[in-house]
Amino acid sequence: EEKKAADSAKVLRVGTEPVFAPFEFPKEGSKDLTGFDIELIEALGKKMGYKVEMVSMGFDALIPALNSNNIDVAIAGMTITDERKKVVDFTESYYTSGLMIMVRKDSNVKSIDDLKGKTIACQIxxxxENKSRTVEGAKVKAFNTQDEASLELKNGGADAVIGDAPVIEYYMTKAGKDFAKTVGERMEAEPYGIAVKKGSKLAGDLNKALAELKKSGEYDKLYTKWFGE
Ligand code: GLN
Incomplete structure (x- = not known):
């Protein structure tokens, strides 16, 4: 049950990197954010009796912001990795992603092996970025946003982009369809989690609220809204 009216609720400061459609991006003609992550954290916050306040920053600033108490949680299409688990805690996974390669339409790149010695654009x-750096002899250009990496591909400054598949697939339905194509399937599965400061009880509270949203069908409704069946 919702504990309090929104206006009298406690505030949950939620960090995100806001150029990552369809997970987080500005509503048309507005500074307010929308997307799957945004609607999910709003629903979770409501369940937990919080008023959600979004705080935008660079992706690489999110974990430091948690650890310096500038935000309470981070939701940003963030993959749960062993490296990150050393410095923050994560909720259960709320979405399964994976990386994908995007190239220009005229490219003959067929797999990641064809990127050896080539220039790869990615997000810092x-x-x-980690995957790009495993490619032998590749020059890696890391940008602040996924959109800037895609623009570098468009402008001919890179031979490929490596980034999250759902974001690349969404981009392919928009600006990407004019110049780009994807290569092969998603690489290995990457679970997204909501990050909190190490030891924070918010992880448990978020997991409980997430389980409730799954049980009530609200999670499925959001999923279908943003990703289809
Ligand atoms: N899922 C990727 C990661 O966690 C990319 C996230 C992002 O760019 N917002 O590294």
């Missing part, structure tokens, strides 16, 4: 501090 992400699993896509």
């Amino acid at each position: 501090g992400t699993t896509g």
Whole structure:
């Protein structure tokens, strides 16, 4: 049950990186954010009796912001990795993602092996950057946002982009369809989690609220709204 009216509720400061459609991006003609992550954290916050306040920052600033208490939670299409688990705690996974390669339409790249010695654009501090750096002889250009990496591909400054598949697939339905194509399937599965400061009881509270949203069908409704069946 909802504990309090929104206006008298406690505030949950939620950090995100707001250029990551369809998970978080500005509503058209507005500074307010929308997307799957945004609607999910709003629903979770409501269940937990919080008023959600979004705080935008660079992706690589989110974990430091948690650890310096500038935000309470981070939701940003963030993959649960062993490396990050050393410095923050995560909720249960709320979405299964995976990386994907995007190239220009005229490219003959067929797999990641074809990227050896080529220039790869990616987003700073992400699993896509980590994967790019494993490619032998590749020059890696890391940008603040996934959109900037895609623009570099468009402008000919990179041979490929490596980034999260759902974000690349969404981009392919928009600006990407004019110049880009995807290569192959999603790489290995990457679970997204909501990050909290190590030891914070918010992880348990969020997990409980997430389980309730799954049980009530609200989670499925959101999922279908943003990703279809
Ligand atoms: N899922 C990727 C990661 O966690 C990318 C996240 C993002 O760019 N918002 O590294």
